[in-house]
Amino acid sequence: MLIEWSKDLEIGVTFVDADHKVLINLLNQVDDCIDQNEESTVLGSVLDALVEYTDYHFLREEKMMELSRYPGLKTHCDTHRALSQKVRTVYDQYQESPWKVTAHEIRDFLKSWLVDHIMGADFAYRDTCLDNIEAANQAGDVGFLGADNSFTGWEHLRIMLVDDNPNFRRLIRTILRAVGIRHIQVVDTPQDGLARLADRPADVVLCDWVMDEMNGTEFAHKVHEMQLPTRIVLLTGYSTDVLKERSSELGIADYLEKPIKARNLLETISRVAMSATPVAGDRLNAG
Ligand SMILES: [Fe+2]
CATH class of the missing domain: 1.20.120.50 (Hemerythrin-like)
Incomplete structure (x- = not known):
């Protein structure tokens, strides 16, 4: 260090x-x-x-x-x-x-x-x-995203991060914790992510697109089959236009390009969380 x-x-x-x-x-x-x-x-x-x-x-x-x-x-x-x-x-x-x-x-x-x-x-x-x-x-009390962003549910938000690169896992966890997100599950394989989601639900999953054995779109498909209320945001080192074409039928909530921009990441999460199911929305806004 x-x-x-x-x-x-x-x-x-x-x-x-x-x-x-x-x-x-x-x-x-x-x-x-x-x-x-x-x-x-x-x-x-x-x-x-x-x-x-x-x-x-x-x-x-x-x-x-x-x-x-x-x-x-x-x-x-x-x-x-x-x-x-x-x-x-x-x-x-x-x-x-x-x-x-x-x-x-x-x-x-x-x-x-x-x-x-x-x-x-x-x-x-x-x-x-x-x-x-x-x-x-x-x-x-000054928030990272400024007064224009009305999302206040960081403390209650449950996030899962699926990425096979340990440096990305660490960076994204640092950014999430910096704004007060406390419920963060971090996994390095999609299989592990699916196993954990069954026991510990997440409101939003941030998932890398390119991984060994199962890619982000396959992961999204499985989550869809499990009928979980989880919203998925795919992260990719490629153009998101290509990714959107290939995953249009999977109901992916949003897409983020790497290198990650911290502000864009948090704005996307807050937007996706606010558009979650009414039950999740109530729970997140209760805080
Ligand atoms: Fe200073």
Whole structure:
């Protein structure tokens, strides 16, 4: 592991520490995907999540500092803008010419800014913000998808993820947990997924399309035969147009292309969950 979370990194504000853990987890995933299966697709997905989550975290942190009337707000915000811009530039460079930016370079750059920023600038606001519970609560309540997304059922949502790539499983689990999803079953084979679904239902299954022995469309067919109320979202490294043609009769709820975009993933899940059966809809909205 590149960076291990320790007490030294703890600010003491619950949502800030939770956000920093997500960022460090994503950073470790940059390191873990080096030289691994589907490196560029995983790295592209991890970088997108890092860019999105960094902006989200900065937004929440700035709101807390503002509400706490932290005198160093302006300087801290300037630092955030510069960091945000740098992370986005690295991501853009990677998207334009993946072969020009190595995962090692990206990892070293991200490690230095993340740890330096937490240990330096973030600790500077600690004394001002730590006891301002109301400011921390208000900032912590800002949702990842923003005010336009009305879905509130994350805590009650039951998700299954079926993917044979351990790095994708880890990334998607990190993204799901970051928005408060607690019921997550993660399996590496469709067979295991089907066996578990019979005992522990899921509202939404995220299923990789290309896997050994049984592909995503065959999996969807079996779920359909089991007459489960589960909604299926297929993930694919290929164009979703091709996939839509091949699976049009299976009632797939939606399709997502890899590299995964964190925002798109969560918006799709919330949309699919909201269009679930009335019973599931009631349960999810009850939270
Ligand atoms: Fe900060």
